[in-house]
Amino acid sequence: MDFEWIRIPHALLTLLIVFLYGLLLGAVIQKIGARAGRRHGIPFYQNYIDLIKNYALRTTITHGFMFYLGPVFRLTGGVGLLLFVPTIYGVAMHENFSFAGDLILALYFVFFGSLGMALGAGESGHPYAAIGVSRGLSQVTAAELPFAIAVFAVALQYQTLSVTDIVAAQQGSVFNWTVFTNPLAVTAAMMSFLGSMMRPPFDVVLAPQEIPIGPPTEYHSAYLALMQSNRAIFPIAKMVIYMNLFFGGAANWPVFFLKVFLLYLFAAFVGVVFPRFRVEQSVRWFLVWGVPVAVAGLFWV
């Protein structure tokens, strides 16, 4: 593989677009959720303001080495995930660094940021952070399972682990999308998707009422700003994977924006309708409802 340096500015461009869109999308979804609850909600530019404010704060403290590194791990996880997957199908400049690895790299890189973040939060010594991590990790073991099975089903279906090849296989017609060729697997994956979006019924990890905001409790100023940046990038990076695997990918930016928005909206929609699960309830829910559907999807192939 010959590495061309031009890939770096191209990747940074992708990153910038996703970052800006992510901040906007976060606020819009927030607002939609608020409106569904008959509240006014935040203005669509709120996230930009918060971010600038947090970067500008001068009072900073640290609890130690890992605490300092936590947000760096977190954001590296988000940025890395985005850049290890091709964003726009067929456009070389948005293939990013996908030459480094296939789908499996993306699947496992998801954990990079979570793990680093959890470690950083742990060093703060705050029990709420640890409780949040304990809940989050517990939930993710079950939430990931239907997704992992669905991914396996899709990989078997297309006989490849390369994201680009999977998207390529879905081109030609809407009915080539995995959501139509293997609806069971996609259903299961979408259940997992809900579990990973930090919205009800699966938002016990942040649990603002009992353990104010969970793992990030102790983070403030630039640390928090880094994490907010991640909160703009990471969900979209994840949705890029879903979009590529199940919904035909995106051949240009408008389609990309639309598909990502709809995916995000789906999570928000479910979130405003359902109340929150406790951890053991969500674990059971994924095992009882998610896994059988995913298994059916696997045998569909």
Next chain:
Amino acid sequence: MVSAIHILSTGLGAAFLLGLLPEAWRGRAHLVTLAALALMSAIALSWVLAFAFDGQQMVDVFTAGVSPPFAINLRLGMAEAALSLTVCLSGLLSALYLKTSLITQGRRAMAVLLIAVMAFCGIILTRDIFNLFVFVELSVVSVGGLVLLSDDNRALGAGFKYLIVSQVVSILMLLGVIFLYHAGGTLNIDTLTAANAAGIGTGGLAFFLLLMAVVAEAKPVPANGWALDIYQAAHPAFSALFSAAAGTAALFAVDKVLVMGGPTWPPVVAGIGLFSFVAANVLGLSQTHDRRLLGYSSIAQIGLVLGVVGLKDVVGEHYLFIAGGILVAHAVAKAGMFWLSGLVAERKLSAWAVLRKNPILLFAFATFVALLVGLPPFPGFYAKWELIHALMAQDRVVLVALILLGALLEATYLMRWFGYALKRGADLESVQFEVRKVAVVLTAALGGWGLGYVWGELSGHANLLHSMALLFALGFVVLDGLPAWVKNTVAIAGMSAFFYVSYPGYDPLQLIFASIILLGGAAIFVAGYHERGRRLGFYPSAMLMYAGLAMLIVADTTFQFFAAWEVLTVGSYFLILRGKESEPHALSYIVFSLGGAFALMAGFALASGGVSEFAIQGLSDVAAEAAPWVFVLLAVGFMTKTAAIGLHIWLPGAHAEAETDVSPMVSGILLKAGLFGLFTLLMTMGKTQMYGVELTHVLMWIGAISALLGNLMAVFQEDAKRLLAYSSIGQMGYALFGLAMMNHLGWLMALMFVINHYVYKSMLFLSVGGVAKRTGTKLMYRMGGLITLMPLSFVAVLIGIIAMSGVPPLSGFGGRWIFYNAIMTAEYKLPILIIFLSGPIAFLYLFRLIHTIFLGQLKDEHRRITEAPFWIVVPQMLFVAFLLGFAVVPGLALRHVDAYIAQFFVGGGLSWDGLTITSPFGYWSPVSIMIVTGAIFAVLLAWLVFLNHKAQKVKQFNIVFAAERPHRPETTHFAWNFYAPYRKAFGFLLKPYATWFWDGVAGAFHGVAETARRFYTGDGQVYAFHMLGFVLVVYLIAMGM
């Protein structure tokens, strides 16, 4: 050559001579006794040597110079000479040991001793049944007298009971002799055999009575209460003689008599013997009195030889090798154990702790236990191997199962006892033992090693005591007095040199395992420099394990493989036993391991059809009907070592309670022996079906469930080392799963796990062990916030958990990537789902491990502790460096293996071009991942430092705590029961079914033992009744056959 008759005449003559000496010359009388026994031994020895080296033929001696029936015929062949030598030597050593008692009792006691030894030799040498009767009577009278040498006041009762039962036996015997004479017209065994006297008229019944009389002397269950009471009450030196010499003589008598009776009787004798073997071993389980326990063990061993005597035709040409091997091992070890028991003041098993401070006696104890259990390189090991193969050749599967069960039970109580001696109770003050007695014990122990050499030479296999690796390990027994650091250096140098020398001969698979065993083992030894003093016993044990492992990977034949397997098992057992609290866990380990080893032995024997020298490659051509059973036996044996679920209950305790630098050895390295075995099994036998079920599919399920439950159990541990131990069960499950997929990438993934698991598990055990050394606890919730005090240990754990969890960019990800590519072509999908579930669960316990130890709240009592000891940190840093390197260039190790595996599967390999690794389905570029991740991380870190470079470090309790302030570190550190909700969701999977099952099995055996031992009431009349009942029942059974 001195005539054999002088073995008898010397004993008899010296006994008469003692009568002529003045009563006051007690010391001189003792010298005469010793001289006579030495002379008898010398005569026997000269014959043994003549038979062994000069091609001496068997000789017959006729008293009075005429042939039978007018004279008595003695016969001396190799067997007679060797057994007489055993008898005379045990007499000599016992007389030496008994010096004080004999001198106190005077010359009469010495004369009785001489008569006893002479009588035992007579029983062995004579070919005349009346003469046999005479010698038996002589032995009865002298034994009855010698029992009284004991200080124990129960000895009188025991001697009396013995006389009662002996009278019953004598009556049977005399009746048998009379009627046989009536039937055959002669008393000579050979003439009677030729005349088929047992087939004429009353000859049959007469023969039966004679046979029962000699069998009774071999103390079969249940007609042996008298013998147990003697063992329990008599002087231990006499018991030594009674067990070693009387037992030997009785067995040879059975062998001689049995030829007269035709084909009906050998199976009966075999049945009696094997029943005694198993029953006595079951009964031994519940014994708490050391000498009575030895009594049960004696009865069991003699029963086993009796069984072999009965199976003479089945075992064929190996008869003398097998029966002799078990018999001499028993004689030497049992005599040695009884002599040892004379040095111990109290009779409960844990009282043997007095030996703990005496390395020589401990070495002797270990030798005797190994001799009795039949571990390599002792005669019982070779003999058992041949026996099982000989039986398998004739399809005697039930007998094989019985013998192995009995052997396992015996190993259980002996090993338990050894564990008690080493670990139970407080350390006692060092006791001074009499040099004379210690010398006697040591002579027996060295004799055991000598016999091991002899049997190795006779075995027809490679003599284990010629193996360089084993000799090097045994050399550490001699070096044990040196300081630990010297031995440590020798060990590291030796292992590295061994690797360097052997390196060119390895194939890629062996090379991977050898690197882990030899170089990896040397790396862990670096931590050993931390230990001060001499660290007695550590190096011989550890090196024994490594020697076994090194021998294992180059084994060509099933015998070599099995011998190496046993060597590494024994070494690791001693190693595990060294931990402070590890005694019950070490026992559990050795029992499971020996059980697994016996499954291997049975599997190998079945595979080879009873050919004892069988190439491992031959496993690929096993006959179709035997193949599934061979596969199952071998797989079970190997999975015992990898602690597959159900067979795993030994692992957590054994790994967690071992010493700091032992845990990485037994976890990081030892477990790989099981995987190597599974590799070997699958490479040779491949896919095998049993009743239509694909066995590799079953293995896949076992692997997946092990992975899930191992990980799940790890999540709920509070003890850091136990957490790591359970995690090993999960990791080995993954590897087993990979192997059982039976495709190219599955095997590659298993190998990746072999390498990775060694590195990160060794590293994590060392880090956690170092932390435990500083904090004084292994319980994680009692730690916390140690990151600033122990930064290097933290880094090691951090790198370890990233690698283990499979998160890029470290090498664990490579394992996962290969896994996903492997399952793309797997035939079975369902077990894969379980693996999917167990993967993320690993995050739970890994996070917990690092969080509760290093993050969170520092406890007040830990504020002054420092980084883990230097020498424990050094290997961790080596591992960190290796992990980072291996993450970038996995190809260095893997691509050769990848090519090697290609010969077993068509297609499906990886291609290694440049920096990218490509499979048929995807691609992976470790260097690119590392660079991209590193670059992003560096940029963001620089950005944060730019923004926050003035960040102020605040104190521990300076945290946002809504309207309150934290109370104490203990209440603020969220650590105990970390995943409480998870337990609610998954707790039902954690019920310890396996533990309940094995507890039930153990409880059942102990219950039977506890109930059955009440059968021996201690009443002489009851014992006489037992004897008659026994004879009657045997008669009825024999008639029914």
